[in-house]
Amino acid sequence: MRYFDFHTHAFTDTLANRAIEGLALTSGIQPATDGTIGGLRRKLADNGIDRALLLPVATKPSQQETINNWAASVMGGGLFCCGTVHPAAENAIEELERIRSLGLCGVKFHSEYQDFFPDEERMFPIYEKIAELGLIAVFHGGWDPYSEDIIRATPQSFAAVARTFPELKIVAAHLGGMKLWDDIEKYTAGRFENLWFDVSVISRYIEDEQLLRIIKKQGAERVLFGSDCPWDEPANEIAMINRLLLSDREKELIFHINAEKLLGI
16 A cells, blocks of 8 residues: 655754754654654655655744745655745735745645634635645644634634635645544535545544544545654554555545545646
8 A cells, every 4th residue: 555644744954853842842742753854754664655745834924935945945755845824924925826836735724823713704815826826725623732712723614615715625634623523524524525634643532433434424535644743653544544444445545546636646
């Protein structure tokens, strides 16, 4: 079986140690790598994963250009990258054009780190531009250790975006809403042809029975293997999918075929 990990993270060598230590302290999770590109590549190789998508996030508007330049510089050798824009950046639309020109695959958003709700109207021009450019929009979904009293990226919000922008290719991470499993079944699973889920870092939070039910309702053709490495060992998500009562074809779709089709590779 081939594997395409659709949800990974890494940082520049100079930032990796500080970033990993801070995030590990907040989350209470022992990271699986040292946070560098080299560490990510080694972890992927150890698990027989030959391709992956890197998902950087700008937590400040001033970080966009630097992060996107770095993402473009590390692509290759099986590593694909999304870019990032910050919702509060005055030049977000222009930066989307640059993301496309750099050859990046899409745009990563994280509502908790970037302080926005996916279905806010101020985001609409950004979504329109992403769809126009043929990029994908990848969102954190659901609970996060940084979440405050309110979870911003809910299945309801993704349903609203998917309905309003049918031409926008949306990937909602963590099965479309970490720890919001019942809402996923109610509001999003199987309802939108332009909405994909990834299964990153959910293995410790969801029962197999409900996971299988959601995948069957969503359709295996719109589910993507992902690990959230370094915040989980990729082996955990591989084992999780393999133990479900899915056909070999469904597993192939999830493990690599869907990612290839979505990215056009």
